[in-house]
Amino acid sequence: MNLRTPGPTPIPNDIMETMMNPMIDHRGPEFASMLPRITDNLKTLFLTDNEVLVLTASGSGGLEAAIVNLLSPGEKVLAVSIGSFGDRFGRIAEVYGAEVIWLRKEWGLPVLADEVGSYIDQNPEITSVLITHNETSTGVTNPLQEIAKEVKNRNKLLIVDAVSSLGALPCPVDDWDLDVVVTGSQKGWMVPPGLTMISMSERAWRANATAKMPVAYFDLARASEAAKRGQTPWTPALPLFYALNKALELMIDEGLESIHARHQRVADKVRTEVMAAGLSLFPKDELYCSNTVTAVNALDNMDIAEFRSEIRSAGVIFAGGQGKLSGSIFRIGHLGYIPDSEIDEALQVLRKFFK
Amino acid sequence: MNLRTPGPTPIPNDIMETMMNPMIDHRGPEFASMLPRITDNLKTLFLTDNEVLVLTASGSGGLEAAIVNLLSPGEKVLAVSIGSFGDRFGRIAEVYGAEVIWLRKEWGLPVLADEVGSYIDQNPEITSVLITHNETSTGVTNPLQEIAKEVKNRNKLLIVDAVSSLGALPCPVDDWDLDVVVTGSQKGWMVPPGLTMISMSERAWRANATAKMPVAYFDLARASEAAKRGQTPWTPALPLFYALNKALELMIDEGLESIHARHQRVADKVRTEVMAAGLSLFPKDELYCSNTVTAVNALDNMDIAEFRSEIRSAGVIFAGGQGKLSGSIFRIGHLGYIPDSEIDEALQVLRKFFK
Numbered sequence: 001m002n003l004r005t006p007g008p009t010p011i012p013n014d015i016m017e018t019m020m021n022p023m024i025d026h027r028g029p030e031f032a033s034m035l036p037r038i039t040d041n042l043k044t045l046f047l048t049d050n051e052v053l054v055l056t057a058s059g060s061g062g063l064e065a066a067i068v069n070l071l072s073p074g075e076k077v078l079a080v081s082i083g084s085f086g087d088r089f090g091r092i093a094e095v096y097g098a099e100v101i102w103l104r105k106e107w108g109l110p111v112l113a114d115e116v117g118s119y120i121d122q123n124p125e126i127t128s129v130l131i132t133h134n135e136t137s138t139g140v141t142n143p144l145q146e147i148a149k150e151v152k153n154r155n156k157l158l159i160v161d162a163v164s165s166l167g168a169l170p171c172p173v174d175d176w177d178l179d180v181v182v183t184g185s186q187k188g189w190m191v192p193p194g195l196t197m198i199s200m201s202e203r204a205w206r207a208n209a210t211a212k213m214p215v216a217y218f219d220l221a222r223a224s225e226a227a228k229r230g231q232t233p234w235t236p237a238l239p240l241f242y243a244l245n246k247a248l249e250l251m252i253d254e255g256l257e258s259i260h261a262r263h264q265r266v267a268d269k270v271r272t273e274v275m276a277a278g279l280s281l282f283p284k285d286e287l288y289c290s291n292t293v294t295a296v297n298a299l300d301n302m303d304i305a306e307f308r309s310e311i312r313s314a315g316v317i318f319a320g321g322q323g324k325l326s327g328s329i330f331r332i333g334h335l336g337y338i339p340d341s342e343i344d345e346a347l348q349v350l351r352k353f354f355k
Numbered sequence: 356m357n358l359r360t361p362g363p364t365p366i367p368n369d370i371m372e373t374m375m376n377p378m379i380d381h382r383g384p385e386f387a388s389m390l391p392r393i394t395d396n397l398k399t400l401f402l403t404d405n406e407v408l409v410l411t412a413s414g415s416g417g418l419e420a421a422i423v424n425l426l427s428p429g430e431k432v433l434a435v436s437i438g439s440f441g442d443r444f445g446r447i448a449e450v451y452g453a454e455v456i457w458l459r460k461e462w463g464l465p466v467l468a469d470e471v472g473s474y475i476d477q478n479p480e481i482t483s484v485l486i487t488h489n490e491t492s493t494g495v496t497n498p499l500q501e502i503a504k505e506v507k508n509r510n511k512l513l514i515v516d517a518v519s520s521l522g523a524l525p526c527p528v529d530d531w532d533l534d535v536v537v538t539g540s541q542k543g544w545m546v547p548p549g550l551t552m553i554s555m556s557e558r559a560w561r562a563n564a565t566a567k568m569p570v571a572y573f574d575l576a577r578a579s580e581a582a583k584r585g586q587t588p589w590t591p592a593l594p595l596f597y598a599l600n601k602a603l604e605l606m607i608d609e610g611l612e613s614i615h616a617r618h619q620r621v622a623d624k625v626r627t628e629v630m631a632a633g634l635s636l637f638p639k640d641e642l643y644c645s646n647t648v649t650a651v652n653a654l655d656n657m658d659i660a661e662f663r664s665e666i667r668s669a670g671v672i673f674a675g676g677q678g679k680l681s682g683s684i685f686r687i688g689h690l691g692y693i694p695d696s697e698i699d700e701a702l703q704v705l706r707k708f709f710k
Binding site: 001003005008010011016017019020024025056058091092095096097193194216217218237238312 | 372378541
């Protein structure tokens with residue numbers, strides 16, 4: 001099967017094979033020598049000197065970690081949402097008692113930097129901004145660099161869901177001055193799901209020191225302390241750490257610029273083919289189309305479930321729409337491991353269906 | 356290396372190989388057909404008709420899930436602790452604002468049923484009891500069946516950390532009327548770390564409906580709702596689900612009674628050999644020695660770190676002591692995958708060291 005969902009992605013064999021490595025003592029020397037290699041390579045690929053921690057959980061667990069380690073009940077935060085993952089991020093903050101001010105955009109649109117700036121100006125008491133870099137549900141990438149400038153000009157903490165962007169799309173953490181950045185192993189990293197990686201700036205650690213939300217499993221201070229000994233606070237999902245270790249080596253060998261260029265090229269090809277097939281893109285402005293996932297509008301009278309099932313019987317798996325977009329769009333994932341042969345096969349099946 | 360820690364355990368090849376299976380759409384038909392097989396087999400092995408849910412997290416995440424889904428801030432709970440995992444369980448409840456009444460025993464001892472009963476009688480306002488079935492840090496198994504009777508006679512909710520017991524030691528969930536039971540993939544289940552499995556009684560679901568602790572990633576009601584569609588709320592760690600699926604089939608083929616008998620026989624052998632080597636068991640009463648992990652006292656002037664490193668250079672890995680037992684005991688794991696050849700090799704290395 002040619003899996004073209006926006007995560008999990010197919011995994012190269014070199015990486016898959018590492019999962020056959022035997023179990024080790026997670027408090028022993030092998031793990032203690034592997035973990036710093038992983039975090040050093042993550043820092044290289046996050047383009048940051050900030051600490052990067054790896055937790056055993058899916059990306060949504062990483063979003064929760066970012067919130068509960070940084071905020072306090074009653075604290076005012078701005079949640080910027082352009083789709084279902086943006087909604088999820090803000091809702092987690094609400095669950096833990098933050099006072100969330102929402103900046104919601106129509107799905108299919110990005111948020112623009114001046115909108116974020118003026119929302120903060122209207123609500124100067126907010127301490128932090130939650131934002132999705134790449135909204136997987138709508139296939140839209142926010143202009144994070146410009147947004148970050150507005151947020152940092154106003155001296156607020158910036159907490160970024162980069163689950164489906166980091167690794168695949170440019171997101172230089174230090175250059176853009178991003179305080180907390182969360183990503184997930186099954187997206188741009190060519191690793192199966194089950195790990196979430198989080199960077200924390202100095203400013204984020206200062207917020208952590210006074211944050212009052214309850215935190216146990218997702219305790220980043222504890223993870224940081226354990227990392228100094230080459231350990232994790234709780235038993236790590238070893239096969240996924242093996243896979244991440246290998247994937248990071250492959251990514252560093254290829255180089256970030258080359259990885260980003262590859263994603264740009266493949267995304268351009270996918271968008272061109274989608275439009276050539278007579279379909280239209282869900283994002284309302286091509287300038288903000290995601291280079292990791294393409295969201296495509298259903299044609300009139302098109303049954304998305306039936307379409308996906310026919311495409312599947314030709315060996316290709318596309319994702320459906322999430323939440324209120326269920327039944328009205330489908331999505332093509334092109335992130336992480338995206339060999340031309342697999343992308344071309346998927347596009348050929350698509351073309352055949354609509355010819 | 357012969358890994359003899361109390362989890363992660365070695366994994367049989369048949370199970371390891373499943374992790375090479377390709378990634379699939381976690382919202383697609385393959386996962387939807389695998390998940391019910393996993394949960395049905397878990398119910399068979401938990402000996403329960405209660406719902407069993409699988410979360411992507413280590414066992415400590417499962418403990419947190421049990422607490423935040425069942426309790427409310429300010430609620431009075433009894434935390435029974437006979438070691439560091441008992442302490443951890445109660446501390447999570449404190450972090451989330453429960454009013455925890457502690458019943459702490461000297462490490463090396465079990466808690467007895469009448470002690471639990473009389474603590475509840477002295478604190479009748481408690482709603483729930485948190486207890487560790489098998490305390491990995493001290494190698495002691497609590498007499499859970501008798502304790503459960505006392506708790507249920509007093510009509511309290513019983514929340515059990517069975518992370519290092521279930522699968523390997525008898526723990527019939529329905530017969531003993533256990534409301535919430537948490538276990539971890541890397542213990543008795545022959546699966547790498549990264550999954551936690553939790554059963555919930557009807558009574559537990561009723562408590563869940565009114566529980567007020569904040570819950571997001573670990574939301575069991577949401578996991579239950581997703582399971583009805585053959586899904587998990589967040590992206591599952593697929594390779595570990597593949598491994599669990601296979602491991603459960605192997606365990607059901609072998610049969611629970613045979614698995615328990617095997618653990619009993621191996622544990623007896625380990626204890627006999629440890630004593631024959633001139634060492635003493637850390638548990639103060641042999642009646643409550645764990646059949647999954649043997650905790651052994653250091654001899655006078657014995658450097659545990661050096662001992663473990665010498666044993667390691669002979670190809671065998673034992674665990675050290677945790678927390679306040681660091682440096683004063685070592686631990687031999689014998690749970691999950693315990694082929695006689697590996698146990699015999701480990702014991703031979705031990706014998707040689709002390710001869």
